[in-house]
Amino acid sequence: MEQSPILLFFRRMFRRKLVLVACIVLFVIVLMALLAPWVAPYEPTAIRVIRRLKPPNELNWLGTDEFGRDILSRIIYGARASLGIGFAVVMVSMTVGTLFGLLAGYFRPLDGAVMRVVDALMALPDILLAIFLVAVLGASAFNVVLALSIVYTPRVIRVVRASTLVIRELPFVEAARALGVSARRILSVHILLNVASPVLVQATFIFAYAVLAEAGLSFLGAGVPPELPTWGTMIASGQQYADDAFWVVLFPGLAIVLAALSLQIVGDGLRDMLDPKLRKAL
Amino acid sequence: MWLTLGRRIGGLLIVMFLVAAMVFFLTRLAPGDPAALMLGDQATAEDIAHLRQVYGLDKPILVQFVLWLKEIATGNLGQSIFLQRPVTQAIAERAEPTFFLALFSVSIAALVGIPAGIVSAVWRGRVVDQIVSGLAMLAANIPSFWLGLIFIQFFAVRLGWFPVAGYGDPGAPFVERIAHLALPATVLGIVNSALIIRFTRASMLDVLSDDYIRTARSKGISEIRVVLRHAFGNALVPIITVVGLTAALLVGGAIVTETVFGLPGIGNLVVSAVLRRDYPVIQGALIVVAGIYVLINLLIDIIYTFVDPRVRY
Secondary structure, eight states: OOOOHHHHHHHHHTTSHHHHHHHHHHHHHHHHHHTHHHHOSSOTTOOOGGGTTOOSOSSSTTOBOTTSOBHHHHHHHHHHHHHHHHHHHHHHHHHHHHHHHHHHHHSHHHHHHHHHHHHHHHTSOHHHHHHHHHHHHOSSHHHHHHHHHHHHHHHHHHHHHHHHHHHTTSHHHHHHHHTTOOHHHIIIIIIHHHHHHHHHHHHHHHHHHHHHHHHHHHHHTOSSOTTSOOHHHHHHHHGGGTTTOTHHHHHHHHHHHHHHHHHHHHHHHHHHHHOHHHHHHO | OHHHHHHHHHHHHHHHHHHHHHHHHHHHHSSSOHHHHHHOTTOOHHHHHHHHHHTTTTSOHHHHHHHHHHHHHTTOOOBOSSSSSBHHHHHHHHHHHHHHHHHHHHHHHHHHHHHHHHHHHHTTTSHHHHHHHHHHHHHHTSOHHHHHHHHIIIIIIISOOSOSSSOOOTTSOHHHHHHTTHHHHHHHHHHHHHHHHHHHHHHHHHHHTSHHHHHHHHTTOOHHHIIIIIIHHHHHHHHHHHHHHHHHHHHHHOHHHHHHTTOOSHHHHHHHHHHHTOHHHHHHHHHHHHHHHHHHHHHHHHHHHHHOTTOOO
16 A cells, blocks of 8 residues: 555654654644743733742742742743744754855855855854854844854755765766756755755754753843843843742753753654664664 | 875964954944943043054054954954953963863763763663663753753752852862862763764764674674774774864853853853953954864864874875
8 A cells, every 4th residue: 555655754753752752842832832822821021029939839830930920931931032043043044054055065166165164163162153243243132043043054054065065976966967957956956855854954953052052142141132031031030049949940941951852852853764874873 | 194284284274264354354343433442431532533543443444354363373362451451361361260171071071971872882772772862862952051050059059069159269279279160060071971972872883883893703802892992993083073072162162151150261251251342352262262173173183193094194
């Protein structure tokens, strides 16, 4: 019996239970973020000083922060900013990285120049480059996305370039070239479709890195403005109360770990499935 | 070999030039006149104009860039706006905690990561492999600052085993200062061990399926010797790379951990410079960190030739 490719995709993908669990966790987090106004028990900014720094209880499942704001509600709303920024970074770095990776891999004269810039960007630790860029551009959600996109685009360029270098020598590309297909069409159809899977895998990893990096930047005070609840700003503003009210930093951090870990597991699952060679090695 | 080395050094200089260009021109995008920033709120227009002239800020930007390159090539990274001292001096004063933090962190990461990776590869697919791989995955996705806060809370505040933060008195004995690095180095060691575990495991799995391993086993060599001598010896190159790169990235990449633990290192210097818009310090620190990174990379390449006779330049 013929199996539909989509069914086969999911069957292979979920062969490992952990990948299935991670997908469900991610789905729930994303759903929570999207439906925040209906899911969150309280307004994320509702201040009730009388209930400040309460440990987890039946009214506030994850306790309250220094202004009496409900931590669970803030985590749910925080998912919007944290995941939103992560997703935006993925989209920008994938688009720009794929474009330059294809060009560098296909047009040899461009390769040297593009790769030297990539080397230069990668000579600085992620967080150091990010904090420098945010310092120069100014701290805002938009600039955090811009800065983290600049940080992670070189990774995409490397992956796409490496795949392009291999694929451009394959017979079907040669055949296309011999048939007079334009370079633009070869790149945008023949090669792009074949680099899609490593890019997809890279995208999930970058998503996880970006969520972690955004939290780090917010924690340093160089990220989004502190009024906007993100998981990073929650930990940053909560750390001075950590001695007496540990839950203030514990739960937003757990949210970060859960989201990043799920993304990483899904990325691993995708890679194992899409690349049979790696399935053996890892 | 000399030719390859020369070419490598040439490439390295190009990368450093690009880093310098990026740092210089991006800084100029920043809002605010550096001269006005340096003089503060009470400065008059004449003061600002005078200072612009002193620092050459009135010259065309390309001229400024060339002059600046000349300065950094001779080791002068400029003057800090707020710290009242040369940037090189400010960085040198902060180098000790950063250096030892990177050293201890990478040592912990390697001491945990390499044996764990070997065990995981040898018993591939077994429970121990699943546990090690799972823990590695977890460690890679924990924000270091959050783990730091938890460790401070538990080991320093509650149990009182370690100092809560800081780097001790500058005059304190070396051992006392080093004790302040125990917790941050453990945090960074755990977080960074993840990548080393993965690389060691993958590299060992690659080698363990090779023919000469089967030959060694069939000769009756003990399993421990096969794994540690025959397999590990040949799996070393990627492992050295990942350990070296981890060390390189820790020099400037421990910003968040340094901040959590209040360590007066280079990362901390950068954060305070960013918050105060002290651009010469930010530029200088970035150049130094990138320089260390490319140098360690070069060093890794040279180490290869000693570890693996098959690699010859």
